[in-house]
Amino acid sequence: MKKTLLLGAALAAFTLAGMNGAKAEDTIAVIVKATTSEYWQWVFKGAEDAGKQLGIKVDKLGTPKDDAAGQIAVLESAAGSKPAAIVISPTIYEALGDPISAVSDAGVPVIMIDSGAKTDKYAAFLTTNNEAGGKAAADAMASCIKERTGKVAGKVGYLTAMAGHESLDSRDKGFVEGLKAYPDLKLVGNRVANNEEAEGMSLTADMITKDSDLVGLFADNAQMGTGAGASIAEQKLGAKFCLVAFDSDAGEVEHLKDGSIYALIIQDPYMMGFGGVWYGYAAAHGARLPKDVDTGVGTVTKANMDDPKLAGLLDVNKRKLSPFIGN
Numbered sequence: 388m389k390k391t392l393l394l395g396a397a398l399a400a401f402t403l404a405g406m407n408g409a410k411a412e413d414t415i416a417v418i419v420k421a422t423t424s425e426y427w428q429w430v431f432k433g434a435e436d437a438g439k440q441l442g443i444k445v446d447k448l449g450t451p452k453d454d455a456a457g458q459i460a461v462l463e464s465a466a467g468s469k470p471a472a473i474v475i476s477p478t479i480y481e482a483l484g485d486p487i488s489a490v491s492d493a494g495v496p497v498i499m500i501d502s503g504a505k506t507d508k509y510a511a512f513l514t515t516n517n518e519a520g521g522k523a524a525a526d527a528m529a530s531c532i533k534e535r536t537g538k539v540a541g542k543v544g545y546l547t548a549m550a551g552h553e554s555l556d557s558r559d560k561g562f563v564e565g566l567k568a569y570p571d572l573k574l575v576g577n578r579v580a581n582n583e584e585a586e587g588m589s590l591t592a593d594m595i596t597k598d599s600d601l602v603g604l605f606a607d608n609a610q611m612g613t614g615a616g617a618s619i620a621e622q623k624l625g626a627k628f629c630l631v632a633f634d635s636d637a638g639e640v641e642h643l644k645d646g647s648i649y650a651l652i653i654q655d656p657y658m659m660g661f662g663g664v665w666y667g668y669a670a671a672h673g674a675r676l677p678k679d680v681d682t683g684v685g686t687v688t689k690a691n692m693d694d695p696k697l698a699g700l701l702d703v704n705k706r707k708l709s710p711f712i713g714n
Contacts (some may be wrong), residue, residue: 413441415667416465417660418458418475419449420502421582425636426609426656427476429703430500433660434474436708441668446470453549453582455479459486472496472667474660477504480553496670500659502554510670513662513680515654517554520684521561521607524631527650527686528603529569531629540571541602543629544594546611548582558607558633575601580611584638587614588621595622603629609636612651616642635687635701643689653700655682661708 417434419427431447438445448465450457455478463486465473473495477483484505491497491508499512533539545562548555559577566572576594580586587610595601595618606612612632616639619630625646632639635653642648659682666676687697699706 413471413668413671414444414446414468415664415671416446416448416468416470416473417664418461418465418473419447420458420476420478421452422447422449423451424609426634429656430476430660430663432703432706433657433662434664435660437661437664437668441664443471443664443668445664450478453478453552455482459483462486462490466490466493466495470495471671472498472510474498474500474663474667476501476659477553478502479551480556481505481551496667498663498667498670500663501656502552504553511666511676511678511680513659513666513682514554515684516681517557517684518561518564520633520652520654521558521563521605522565523684523686524558524562524605524633524650524652525565525568525572527631527652527688528566528605528629529572531631531649532572532602535627535629536602538571539569542573542575542598542600543603543605544574544576544578544598544601545605546587546590546607546615547577547579548587548608548611550579555607562605562607572603580614582608582610584610584614584617587611588618589614591615591618592622595624595628601628603631606630606632608632609634609639612636612648613638613642616647620645620647640692640701643687643692646689649688651687653685653687653697655700657699657703657706658682 419430421427434445448461458478487497487504488506488508496510499509501514529539547559578590580590606615615630619628630648631650632648633652635651
């Protein structure tokens with residue numbers, strides 16, 4: 388389990404390490420999985436805001452879509468420019484392990500965000516507890532089915548965006564484990580897409596067509612959630628079917644509003660970018676950091692989506708930062 392730690396604790400250590408010795412020309416490279424995704428734009432927004440606060444340059448890097456080989460090339464190129472630190476969300480757990488180790492061995496601090504890699508050579512890892520998020524999805528599924536049918540029973544399935552992603556694998560594992568608390572919910576299928584909305588939409592329609600008794604579906608990322616939501620909306624099944632999805636892209640929020648999605652399991656990509664840059668800067672200047680940091684997970688439904696506390700998590704443009712005191 389990831390330990391939840393205050394960003395302030397790391398910043399206190401940073402101050403003791405000699406913040407005043409920092410150089411204005413410091414650069415931190417932020418490498419994401421897919422630059423075309425709204426989720427990763429939220430990460431970049433957090434990174435940019437941290438860079439402005441620190442007065443440093445932030446290089447926003449990555450491949451247009453998930454591409455392990457391409458990301459390794461980006462990582463190696465970034466490391467070759469000798470940045471103060473590198474913040475990266477590894478695309479594939481196995482493939483990125485050795486390249487990240489090599490960068491760390493070369494003396495560049497690496498901060499991992501969102502997803503892990505097969506290495507322990509990193510300064511800190513800021514991520515959602517994805518297993519906990521998967522279990523929260525199972526709980527939301529059970530609540531929806533009970534609300535709409537009067538009992539927690541029926542067939543459910545799940546959509547996986549891509550195989551081999553540590554974060555997605557952990558969400559799916561948490562969902563499957565979470566369903567064990569509801570013995571009358573039967574897991575009957577899993578489909579793996581190519582992280583494309585259109586494919587998520589098509590697979591959802593196919594699963595429902597082939598099993599008319601299916602009452603619920605878990606979509607494990609934004610692309611799957613938006614695609615599945617579009618399928619549910621097209622078939623006008625919102626009031627009958629229980630769709631629970633991960634993330635909070637604009638398309639998913641619209642489907643939450645129209646009832647096609649019952650619940651969103653939200654994480655905090657903005658804080659991964661924001662905190663990742665702060666942590667990278669601290670590591671570059673000698674601060675010892677907490678190895679694992681849980682950036683939080685929550686459940687949003689149509690009933691609570693207008694809560695002001697959730698505004699900045701559903702729309703990055705409404706994000707307001709204040710001193711973090713552990714709430």
